[in-house]
Amino acid sequence: MRLFPRLAFVSVLSLLIAACASGPDYPRVPPLPGQDLDQIQALLDQAEEAPPAQSAQLRMDAASLMISEQRLDEARQIAAELTPHKLDRNNRARYALLQAKLALGRNNVLAFTWLEHPSLLSIDNTDLRIESLQLRARALHMTGSSMAAIDDLLIALELANADLRANVEEQLWNTLLEMDLGELEQARNYHNLNYLDGWIELTEIVKKPASLANQLQSIATWSQNWPTHSGIRKLAELETIIRDSAANQPTHIALVLPQSGKLEKAGNAVRDGFMAAYYNAAQEGDQLPQLRFYDSGQSTANQLINQAISDGVEMIIGPLRKNAVNELAQQPLLPLPALTLNYSSDTQTTTDGLFQFGLAAEDEARQAARRGRQEGFERAVILTQKTARGTRVANAFAKEWAAHGGTVIDQRQFTGDNDYRQVVGSLLAIDESRGRARRLAAQIQESPEFEPRRREDIDVVFVFASPQQGRILKPTLAFQYAGNLPVLSTSSIYSGKPNNSRDKDLDGIKFTGYDWLLNNSHPLMQQIRKRWSQAEGSYAGLYALGADAFMLYSRVRQMNRIEGIELDGATGNLRMNKQQHIVRELSWYQFRDGAPHALESLPPLNQPAKEAIDGMDPETALQQGPASGGRGPELSPAPGFAPVN
Numbered sequence: 095m096r097l098f099p100r101l102a103f104v105s106v107l108s109l110l111i112a113a114c115a116s117g118p119d120y121p122r123v124p125p126l127p128g129q130d131l132d133q134i135q136a137l138l139d140q141a142e143e144a145p146p147a148q149s150a151q152l153r154m155d156a157a158s159l160m161i162s163e164q165r166l167d168e169a170r171q172i173a174a175e176l177t178p179h180k181l182d183r184n185n186r187a188r189y190a191l192l193q194a195k196l197a198l199g200r201n202n203v204l205a206f207t208w209l210e211h212p213s214l215l216s217i218d219n220t221d222l223r224i225e226s227l228q229l230r231a232r233a234l235h236m237t238g239s240s241m242a243a244i245d246d247l248l249i250a251l252e253l254a255n256a257d258l259r260a261n262v263e264e265q266l267w268n269t270l271l272e273m274d275l276g277e278l279e280q281a282r283n284y285h286n287l288n289y290l291d292g293w294i295e296l297t298e299i300v301k302k303p304a305s306l307a308n309q310l311q312s313i314a315t316w317s318q319n320w321p322t323h324s325g326i327r328k329l330a331e332l333e334t335i336i337r338d339s340a341a342n343q344p345t346h347i348a349l350v351l352p353q354s355g356k357l358e359k360a361g362n363a364v365r366d367g368f369m370a371a372y373y374n375a376a377q378e379g380d381q382l383p384q385l386r387f388y389d390s391g392q393s394t395a396n397q398l399i400n401q402a403i404s405d406g407v408e409m410i411i412g413p414l415r416k417n418a419v420n421e422l423a424q425q426p427l428l429p430l431p432a433l434t435l436n437y438s439s440d441t442q443t444t445t446d447g448l449f450q451f452g453l454a455a456e457d458e459a460r461q462a463a464r465r466g467r468q469e470g471f472e473r474a475v476i477l478t479q480k481t482a483r484g485t486r487v488a489n490a491f492a493k494e495w496a497a498h499g500g501t502v503i504d505q506r507q508f509t510g511d512n513d514y515r516q517v518v519g520s521l522l523a524i525d526e527s528r529g530r531a532r533r534l535a536a537q538i539q540e541s542p543e544f545e546p547r548r549r550e551d552i553d554v555v556f557v558f559a560s561p562q563q564g565r566i567l568k569p570t571l572a573f574q575y576a577g578n579l580p581v582l583s584t585s586s587i588y589s590g591k592p593n594n595s596r597d598k599d600l601d602g603i604k605f606t607g608y609d610w611l612l613n614n615s616h617p618l619m620q621q622i623r624k625r626w627s628q629a630e631g632s633y634a635g636l637y638a639l640g641a642d643a644f645m646l647y648s649r650v651r652q653m654n655r656i657e658g659i660e661l662d663g664a665t666g667n668l669r670m671n672k673q674q675h676i677v678r679e680l681s682w683y684q685f686r687d688g689a690p691h692a693l694e695s696l697p698p699l700n701q702p703a704k705e706a707i708d709g710m711d712p713e714t715a716l717q718q719g720p721a722s723g724g725r726g727p728e729l730s731p732a733p734g735f736a737p738v739n
Contacts, residue, residue: 131163133159134156134159137152137153137155138152138153138172140152141153141156147181147182150185150188150189151184154176154188157169157172157192158192158195160172161195169192169195169196169199173189183217184217187213187217188222189213190209190213191208191209191214191226194208194209194214194226194233198232198233206230209226209229209233224253224254227246227247227250228261228262228265230243231243231244231265231269234246240273240277241284244266244270244285247262247265247266248290250262251263263324266293267293267297267325267328270294271300271656271658271659271660272658272660273297273660274660274662274667275302275662278297282294292316292320292325293323293325295316295320296316296320296329296332298312299316299332300332300336300652300656300659302662303661305375305380305381306336306340306343306649307381310333310337313329313336316329332656335651335652335655336652338651339649339651339652342651343383343648344409345408346383346384346386346406346407346408347386347407347408347409347410347411348386348387348388348398348402348405348409348411348412349365349368349387349411349412350395350402350410350411350413350418351364351365351388351412351413352390352391352414352415353390353391354391354392355391357414357415360636363626363636363640364414364435364637364640365640366640367636367637367640367641367643367664368644369640370618370622370637370640370641371640371641371645372644375644383408386402386405386407388401390415390418394418394421395413395418395421396422398413399422399428399429399430399432408430408431409430409432410431410432410433411432411433411643412432412433412435413436414436416436416437416438418436419437420438420440422445423438423439423440423443423445423448423450424445427445427446428445428446428447429447431447431448431650432448432449433449433643433647434449434450434451435451435452435639437454437675441673441675444672444673444674448674449676450673450674450675451642451646451668452639453665453678455483455487455586456486456487457677458584458606458680459487459488459490459494459558459584460490460491460494461680462491462556462582462583462584462606463490463556464498465582465604465682466554466580467495467499467500469554469580471554472499472500472553473500473501473502473551473553473554474495474500474503474552474556475502475503475504475506475522475552475554476488476502476504476505476555476556476558477506477507477517477518477555477557477567478505478508478559479507479508479509479510479558479559479560479563480507480508480509480510484507484558485507487584488505488558491556491558503549503551505521506518506521508567510563514563514567514570515570515573515574518567518570518571518574519574522549522552522571522576552576552579553579554580554581555576555579555580555581556581556582556583557583558583559583559586559587560586560587561586561589561596561597561600564583565597565600566599568581568600568602568603580602580604581602581603581604582605583603583606585605585606585607585608585635585680587603587605588605588607589631590611590631590632591631592689594687594688595688597685597688597689598688601685601687601688602684602686603684604682604693605684605690606681606682606683607680607681607682608635608638608680609666609680610638610664611638612692613692618641619638619664622637622641635665637664638664639664639665641663641664645661646661646668646676649661650670653676654670654674660679665678665680666679666680667679
């Protein structure tokens with residue numbers, strides 16, 4: 095059977111890849127490798143002529159390759175044509191593994207159910223057992239259970255031969271890269287295994303905010319300490335990349351920031367944060383670049399680049415204004431590399447030499463959407479400021495929520511001009527409830543006892559607001575009979591300064607927050623806060639932005655070449671996506687008694703005891719075959735997993 099014409103296959107796949115490139119950004123999930131499209135079609139062709147057992151295996155192999163190419167619908171079509179209860183023992187295990195992959199691709203916790211199916215757990219086929227352990231490790235890591243994921247990978251390594259061992263070690267490396275430094279230390283203490291310690295130390299070389307010279311010294315030390323460790327192959331790759339970064343490290347950089355006008359204070363905050371990191375590095379003996387400063391308000395971005403070239407500048411940090419970043423992003427190639435401090439309006443086009451970094455509230459909105467889905471909420475409403483930024487944030491949350499299988503029931507925007515009660519009442523359909531009561535009273539010609547009711551189809555509220563606005567919105571939600579609804583927000587909801595008496599009105603709200611500001615755990619930020627009191631107020635994030643810009647200027651080449659690197663920065667956990675944007679992942683906090691309290695970054699998943707799949711659980715599917723109509727299990731989205739990117 096030819097599932098689709100060869101040309102259509104390639105054409106549609108090209109469109110799919112383009113669509114994936116424009117989709118949401120998911121942290122913690124490394125992309126699967128691409129597969130040869132001809133290989134998939136060849137497997138399907140061979141299956142047409144093969145005996146039943148071999149045909150089933152070939153079809154499942156083809157479906158697995160389709161999953162790695164993100165062709166989930168076609169993979170499900172193949173799975174639906176199989177009759178699982180007629181398969182032999184090995185192929186029944188393969189079928190369970192295939193369904194686990196499909197579940198994982200649909201963000202479904204049923205992946206765990208399939209992976210724990212007796213037909214797969216009892217299999218004596220080592221290759222299938224290893225593949226099952228790797229897939230389970232991937233699912234565990236995606237849900238924040240990195241310690242358990244490492245356990246499964248270590249078991250897989252014990253089973254693997256030389257050919258498979260390299261593949262498992264690559265997954266172990268990618269898993270460690272996507273853990274923060276605190277998690278790595280926890281893994282070291284939890285596992286207490288010499289072999290794993292070697293991998294963790296290697297990971298820390300590229301994750302710690304060290305200078306390139308210190309990185310090279312750490313590589314030399316690692317090589318001496320672990321001469322027979324299997325990570326030596328990865329070490330050689332890293333050393334090549336780091337030496338290349340060191341050889342091309344800019345020695346003369348320019349800060350392009352507002353030094354006058356409305357954004358002067360913002361520009362000064364970024365500059366001061368950058369210089370604090372600069373002088374801190376000087377105290378540690380690091381090699382420092384020559385600095386030059388330009389006022390971005392006096393010239394266009396292109397004019398400043400031309401001036402920088404004539405001044406001998408090798409890299410630009412900035413600009414801060416969005417329209418200036420747009421100007422740079424419109425060029426296919428920059429004559430100088432630039433690390434901007436804002437993002438362009440075009441989020442998908444990549445300009446060679448342009449690395450974009452900023453404090454985008456959209457990143458935090460997407461993170462809030464992922465958190466909400468991981469906590470099991472399905473139906474959300476959105477409340478944002480009636481501004482262009484509020485609209486962008488609302489759209490970012492809604493798109494990410496939908497990408498994870500959730501539904502946005504409704505959304506509203508407030509001006510802050512005494513319209514909170516009206517907007518919230520409209521969002522919760524309180525006015526409709528009162529209207530029904532008035533109509534009923536008119537019909538029966540008396541005034542019955544009545545208590546308004548809000549709509550009951552809402553699980554969670556996403557709010558994008560300032561602290562002052564939040565202190566009004568949260569009590570308004572309670573006044574409008576929605577005080578029990580969970581509320582998610584961004585770092586904008588916290589003023590940056592402790593104020594328990596006023597912030598009690600924010601109690602219950604979960605929000606993304608800066609660790610250095612809330613936990614006082616970042617040494618450099620402690621210095622900044624002592625020197626500049628405003629670093630704890632509305633400009634706090636900009637000081638952190640400047641400090642991180644200094645850390646990143648020498649590391650962007652490295653981040654662009656080593657997939658999965660995440661750096662612990664002052665503005666959050668930082669990584670680079672395919673569009674060369676630095677994406678932030680912040681920690682989670684919740685207001686209790688007017689004070690922010692740290693939450694788990696990823697809540698644990700509550701797996702359903704038994705979830706129907708077209709009216710059939712995995713055990714029934716393998717015992718009785720597909721449900722009515724000859725179709726195999728269809729897995730509905732469930733909270734908790736980011737799609738495999």
